[in-house]
Amino acid sequence: MSARTDPMILVIATVRVVPGQEAEYEAAVAEIMPRVREANPGILFYHAGRCREEAGTYRVVEAYADRAAMERHIGSASLQASLAQLQPVVADVEIKLHDFVA
Template sequence: MTIEVIATLQARPERESDVEAALRVLLTHSRKEPGIRRYDLYRDSTRPTTFHLIEAYADEAALEAHRESAHYLRYREQAGDWLMAAPMVAVLDPVAVARGE
């Protein structure tokens, strides 16, 4: 069963471009992982220092593999001080989802 996650990160204003650059590197590597179905980055349209990652994993093993990957751990170490607070992460259970073909 696919596991879907939304992570919300708020950059310190003076580090906004650094956070975006680090997230783009994370995206590039994460999208190459075999168990990742989706890994997309959005900027909040009303709060430009807030970013949202929308992620989908093939299963729990794929999510755990991502969390243990070198590029994810490197990002966390690098960007931790650039954020206003710890990321808010929500693992979602589908209720009513439309799937495109």
């Protein structure tokens, strides 16, 4: 078995929403995420979930085939449009990159 030279990349973003804007955030990501997945075939997984323990906190979990796929997504017009749409309801974002191991 050969090792991958360009590993899959996992991204976990913690998104904190402006209090009272949770419904707006959820509606926006429900519309945005399918569009972004469709526009970026190197995205293997791209979904958001609401944190049960922290009100107004969401996790966006992303998996990319490789670094090039992640960079295409970051530079894509679909992502830039999505960020602009979400900006009014997002208070804070923390992004962590992970190399796939299993």
